[in-house]
Amino acid sequence: MAEKILIVDDDLDTLKLVGLILQRQGYEIIAANTGSQGLAKAASDRPDLILLDVMMPDMEGFEVTRRLRASPDLGHIPIIMFTAKTMVDDKVTGFEAGADDYMTKPTHPAELVSRVKALLARSGASAAARPSAAPTERAHIVGVLGAKGGLGASTLALNLGTASAQAGEDTVLCDLRPGQGTLSLQLGFTQSPAVGLLLSKSVGEITTRAIETQITTHARSGLRLLMSSPLPSEASLASAAAQAEQLVRQTATMCKVLVLDLGAGFTDINKKVLPLCDRFVLIVEPVRLTLTMGKAILSSLETIGLNPARVDVAMVNRVRSSLQVAWQQAEQLLGHNIATVITSAPELAYQAAEACVPMTIMQPDSLLTDQVNKLAEIVVQGKRGGSALTT
Ligand SMILES: Nc1ncnc2c1ncn2[C@@H]1O[C@H](COP(=O)(O)OP(=O)(O)OP(=O)(O)O)[C@@H](O)[C@H]1O
Ligand SMILES: [Mg+2]
Secondary structure, eight states: OOOEEEEEOSOHHHHHHHHHHHHHTTOEEEEESSHHHHHHHHHHHOOSEEEEESOOSSSOHHHHHHHHHHOTTTTTSOEEEEESOOOHHHHHHHHHHTOSEEEESSOOHHHHHHHHHHHHHHHTOSTTTSOOOOGGGSOEEEEEEESSTTSSHHHHHHHHHHHHHHTTOOEEEEEOOTTOOOHHHHTTOOOOOHHHHHHTSOGGGOOHHHHHTTOEEETTTTEEEEOOOOOGGGGGGGGOHHHHHHHHHHHTTSOSEEEEEEEESOOHHHHHHGGGOSEEEEEEOSOHHHHHHHHHHHHHGGGGTOOGGGEEEEEEEOSOGGGOOOHHHHHHHHTSOEEEEEEOOHHHHHHHHHHTSOHHHHOTTSHHHHHHHHHHIIIIISOOSOOTTTO
């Protein structure tokens, strides 16, 4: 099947000329002569690549690019900006808006064709590289988010992923905390920059092939890992939200269950990635301040297009009992029911860290393992609720 290319340009001569050159190469061409028509055709025709003019009367190409990148369904489409402008500043604006490549008019047909071919190959959209998985075959995605830092999000994500892998599901655990990744340290791997390397690429370069080379398998659990390094120099990648979204979408075509360690709070990455989660676990503790932060997160979910029904609250209970808020009061403060409690198990946490294994493997008969398995039944194996990726 021929790849589809959408050309958006208000100049009809350019549309015809560029369309003809690319048609001769066997591509299917769709044309739009305004920015808003370009957006509409991107949504209705789902092109494999977009060639976009910058100067258009109704909407500049930069704005079209920003809107495309903000869309959960269209954000991954490779974009080549195509313009008469030659100023370096415009290139910078184009790349900042999310363009993958930039060409100035007039351009040589051979250069146009080779740039289009190269970008399609990198994006994995060419017929040979296109993954065969239909949206319904994508992984079940489970996000794990702390109401604040340090509550045990990484530990729970690791143990939920392990429960899923041990139940025989092909599971990938992705640590989406560039610059603050702890998974590699927890499991005794050398500091792995895998996620950082992927997030440094352009959206079109984050293909299943590129991701596969960064996956490490943890032998004891059978879990496949995409790790972030704890190197502070990678922290700036926390704003690479379009790349993180592409990483999640592509990885979801490579496994059956995808568990995401999202850390805490509505980071740029989390705002993009949370709507892709079929379910997500919000971690709180029985402390008034944390519960208030949890409530704020729950009441903001709809602003990022997420149905609060997809959330299960887990209360990790590491607070001295004399200082705890009671369960019922905690649910009141939160305005949401609490699905499960994970008990404090500091010795088990220590032993597991020393042995570089998840707590559930260290002590399969412990209360904590039971609690994690129960939560995994709800959020991973239960697969309740609809898939965000298929709606
Ligand atoms: N149920 C538990 N009982 C005892 N200790 C635990 C439990 N869960 C996690 N811990 C310990 O708490 C510490 C913090 O856990 P973890 O790194 O998972 O938190 P986090 O929410 O991911 O933190 P950050 O916000 O830094 O990403 C770790 O030392 C971990 O071993
Ligand atoms: Mg963490």
